[in-house]
Amino acid sequence: MTVGSLSRTSPVLIVDDDIDVRESFSDALESRGFTVLTASNGELALVLLRTLPSPPGVILLDLMMPVMDGYHFLEACRKDPALAEIPVAVISAGHAVDQSRLTNASLVLRKPLRAEALVGAVLELQSQTRRAG
Amino acid sequence: VTEVAPRARALLAEEQFRMLVESVRDYAIFLLDPRGHVQSWNEGARAIKGYEPEEIIGRHISVFYTPEARDAGRPQELLQLAVEQGRAEEEGWRVRRDGTRFWADVVITSAHDASGQLLGFTKVTRDLTDRRKMEEERLRLVQADEAVRLRDEFLSIASHELKTPLTALQLQLQMAHDSVQLIDDRQAMRLAKAMRAGDRLADLIEALLDVSRIATGKLTLNLEEMELADAVHEVADRVRDGVVRAGSELRINPNGMLRGRWDRLRVEQVMMNFLSNALKYAPGTPIEVTLSRDDKTAVVEVRDHGPGLPPEDLDRVFGRFERASDPGLGGLGLGLYITRQIAEAHGGSVTVRNETSGGACFTLRLPLL
Numbered sequence: 001m002t003v004g005s006l007s008r009t010s011p012v013l014i015v016d017d018d019i020d021v022r023e024s025f026s027d028a029l030e031s032r033g034f035t036v037l038t039a040s041n042g043e044l045a046l047v048l049l050r051t052l053p054s055p056p057g058v059i060l061l062d063l064m065m066p067v068m069d070g071y072h073f074l075e076a077c078r079k080d081p082a083l084a085e086i087p088v089a090v091i092s093a094g095h096a097v098d099q100s101r102l103t104n105a106s107l108v109l110r111k112p113l114r115a116e117a118l119v120g121a122v123l124e125l126q127s128q129t130r131r132a133g
Numbered sequence: 134v135t136e137v138a139p140r141a142r143a144l145l146a147e148e149q150f151r152m153l154v155e156s157v158r159d160y161a162i163f164l165l166d167p168r169g170h171v172q173s174w175n176e177g178a179r180a181i182k183g184y185e186p187e188e189i190i191g192r193h194i195s196v197f198y199t200p201e202a203r204d205a206g207r208p209q210e211l212l213q214l215a216v217e218q219g220r221a222e223e224e225g226w227r228v229r230r231d232g233t234r235f236w237a238d239v240v241i242t243s244a245h246d247a248s249g250q251l252l253g254f255t256k257v258t259r260d261l262t263d264r265r266k267m268e269e270e271r272l273r274l275v276q277a278d279e280a281v282r283l284r285d286e287f288l289s290i291a292s293h294e295l296k297t298p299l300t301a302l303q304l305q306l307q308m309a310h311d312s313v314q315l316i317d318d319r320q321a322m323r324l325a326k327a328m329r330a331g332d333r334l335a336d337l338i339e340a341l342l343d344v345s346r347i348a349t350g351k352l353t354l355n356l357e358e359m360e361l362a363d364a365v366h367e368v369a370d371r372v373r374d375g376v377v378r379a380g381s382e383l384r385i386n387p388n389g390m391l392r393g394r395w396d397r398l399r400v401e402q403v404m405m406n407f408l409s410n411a412l413k414y415a416p417g418t419p420i421e422v423t424l425s426r427d428d429k430t431a432v433v434e435v436r437d438h439g440p441g442l443p444p445e446d447l448d449r450v451f452g453r454f455e456r457a458s459d460p461g462l463g464g465l466g467l468g469l470y471i472t473r474q475i476a477e478a479h480g481g482s483v484t485v486r487n488e489t490s491g492g493a494c495f496t497l498r499l500p501l502l
Contacts, residue, residue, distance in 0.1 A: 020301035028304050064293045093296035094289050111300040112335050115307050 010057035011035040012122055015045040015073065016091075017065040021111075025060060028115040034122065041065045042073030046083075055086050058125040060118075061105070063092040071101045078104050087125035091118075161258040165241075167251045169194045169212050181237075181260045183230030194256070197227045199234065215241040215254055224261065236265040288342055295338045303331045340467040347471070352478045354396040358502070361391040361400070361431050365422055368404040372412065379416040383408075386423045391431040393501050399475045400499070403483070406468040407435035407495045415439020415492065430481070431501050436494040441487035450485060472497070 014025045017040050026036045037056060039045035042065060049055060063070035070090060077083040090102055093111040102108060106128060107121050154162050154175050161178035163171055170193050174186040182189075182197060189196075195208040202208070202225065214221035220242050227237040238259040244252040310324035346352060362385075369383055376383050404422075411420045415437035423434045442450065451473040469483070476483045481499040488494055 018297045018301065021297060024301040024304035024308075027308055031308065064289070093293045093300065111296045112303045112331070113300065115304060115311075118304075 009126065010054065011037050013045060013048070013056040013059045014038045015040075015042065015059060015065070015070070016062040017041055018062075021062070025118060028118050029122065032115075032119055034119075042068030042070060042076070045073060046076055049083055049086075055083065057086075057129060058122050059086055059088045060121070061088050061090050063090060063094055063097065071098070074102065074104055085129075087128050089121045089125055091121075159259070161256070161260075163256055165194060165212075165254040165256055167253050169208060169254070172253065178258070181229075181235070181258060182227075188230075197258075199226050199228055202226070211239070211241055212254065215243040216251060219243055227258070235260050235262045237261065284345070288345055291345075292338070292342050296335070299331060299335055299338070303328065303335070306331060340471060343471045343474075344467055347474045352399070352474055354399060354478055356394045356396055358392060358394050359397050359400075361393065361395075361424060361433065361499070362387040364397060364400045365404055365424065365433065368401050368408060369422070371405065372408050375409070375412050376420070379412045381412060381415075381417060382419045384419060384421045386421065388423070388425050391424055391426060391501065393431055393499055395479055395499055396475075399479075400497075403472045403475050403497050404433070404435070406472050407433075407497070410468070410495065411435055411437035411439070411493075418492070426501065427498070429501050431499045433497045433499075434494055435496075436488065436492055438492040441491060441493045442485065444487070447485060447487065451483060 012029055012034050014022055014029075014036060015038075016022050016025070019040070022038045022040070026038060029036050037048065037052075039048050044067075045059070045061075046068070061070045061073060068076075070092070074088065077086065077088070084104065088105045089107040089109060090097070090105045091109045091111060091113065097108060099108075106125055109117060109121055157175055157177045158180055159177055160175075161181045162175045163178050164173045166172055170191055171189050174184070174189055178189075179185065193208070194212075195203050198208050207225075211221045211223065220240065222238075222240045224236065224238050226234045227239070228234055238261050240257045242255045242257075244255065246252055306324055306328045310321055310328060313324065314321045343352070365385060365387070369385060372383070408420065408422075416439075418438035420438075421434075421436045423436070425432045425434075451469050473483050476497055476499070479499050481497065483498075484496045486494050486496075
């Protein structure tokens, strides 16, 4: 874990069923000073979110996942006041994204993407939280 | 008088009933003798089957059946069933006088005298062709919806399966590139090449998905009000490295505001395709992008100063799987096909011409607000 001047405040939660994607996102963010948590589907992410003493600052969310997909995860977050305010970036590899079901996602990005785009999305969402806070 | 009156009333009632039956237009109602020969003919029978009474009375009902049903002995079968059960009903194809077929609902009822002797049959036929066509049309629409649903499901899965590993690959290549960039130039260059190959792979996946989508229906557009020059500058930024590598120079001539309701990503895709083509086929020459207005149409021209297109290619470069004749230049030839579909889905067009002073000029036209 990175601390001190390099730390970019609260951790980033990566929710993606593909281990290579999770590790690549983690590598790209950790090498730039972010702290990262990961979950391999929506359900595990909810369990993690409800056990953490303090919520992550940002969630990066895949849409197509087994057990609980990104759409249902977003729905569950909307209904839970403790989670509803965490900013979410959807990062999808799908061809068609149902925008009507992404009302509480602040950003929608497409895979594949460059590290800059990934970091940019996290910084953008963090600044939204700061403005809102 | 007392004897005649009931009989006269009965005759009158019979006559009224006969006239009523004769005047019915929506149903063919007629009598058959015990062997199945036509005995009477009403207005509906004439309208549905096309025979005049004098042409058909005395002929066997098998003339109304298709040759296949006749050969299978269906007319006799139905009459036999009506004798045994009092009534026989079926829906099936029947043939009109002019040979055309119609979908009929047929009811044959047998008539017997007091001693049980068969007197003949009444036959009532309705033409259900329109209803059947509607049902077929409805079924066709249901099947078409299902095909679209299956297509979208396939595209979604194919897209996900192809792009997920590519995401990890691209990010790892980029991180490897970034970490050696300052210490090993040659390694960094190799990794940059690998990343560009990854970018091309990503573009090809998009193109293949687009073509599958177009092949089974129209492209769906996410329309928004936008400024054309914004899209052009956005794409120009993205190709900046490619312009430098090709030794080219990109000049953009925006001419005032050109606003329309377009799909931003799709418009950028067309521009990206035009510019990539110019870089690929006319490297080292200046590329000019000119925006203008032609009445209610926004016009973007991308002009290069390369060799131009062979004349035989001018008409076919926007076809599917076509590409300029030089096979050494690679590519699936999908890009321009997709640009045409995008333009047409917007109500616009794409065209290409060779300039007399040399070079090719690709034009995109889009309807303005």
